[in-house]
Amino acid sequence: MAVPSSGVLSLLGIKRELSNNNYSASNSHSNISLKECSDGTVATINTGNASSDRPDGNAPHNMSEFYAYDHDVATVTSFSWSGEASEEAEEACGQSAGNTAYHNGSGAYPVVNDVVYTNSAGTATAEEGAYKMGSGNVVVVGRYGVVQEIFTECE
Numbered sequence: 001m002a003v004p005s006s007g008v009l010s011l012l013g014i015k016r017e018l019s020n021n022n023y024s025a026s027n028s029h030s031n032i033s034l035k036e037c038s039d040g041t042v043a044t045i046n047t048g049n050a051s052s053d054r055p056d057g058n059a060p061h062n063m064s065e066f067y068a069y070d071h072d073v074a075t076v077t078s079f080s081w082s083g084e085a086s087e088e089a090e091e092a093c094g095q096s097a098g099n100t101a102y103h104n105g106s107g108a109y110p111v112v113n114d115v116v117y118t119n120s121a122g123t124a125t126a127e128e129g130a131y132k133m134g135s136g137n138v139v140v141v142g143r144y145g146v147v148q149e150i151f152t153e154c155e
Contacts, residue, residue: 085129
């Protein structure tokens with residue numbers, strides 16, 4: 001559970017979010033430092049959060065910088081694609097790649113075993129099918145949005 005987006009924040013809750021991915025967890029911690037929570041010493045700050053929802057790492061450190069911070073939020077990269085599933089890769093080649101999708105890989109476009117999402121929060125996976133990407137390649141998405149194949153040439 002992420003840090004609340006408003007109201008009074010607890011330094012213990014922030015430490016729990018960073019350590020356990022759960023602001024409301026029951027574990028106890030002592031000697032908690034706001035500086036170490038904010039600068040990445042306790043845990044690397046997840047940049048998948050919007051910049052307004054994560055600490056900037058610079059002094060002065062404020063607990064309010066943690067509003068809506070979610071330590072285990074999915075980090076996704078946007079890419080252009082057709083957005084309409086085809087049954088065959090050849091059909092997808094004829095589509096236009098003017099829509100936006102997201103994937104959990106590190107490259108500009110997804111590769112095999114990446115997960116493709118239809119929203120920037122990384123919570124809605126793409127349906128099964130073949131899609132044309134902005135790179136001109138076709139990605140074949142299987143169950144749970146997992147990339148199964150990449151076709152590099154459209155004929």
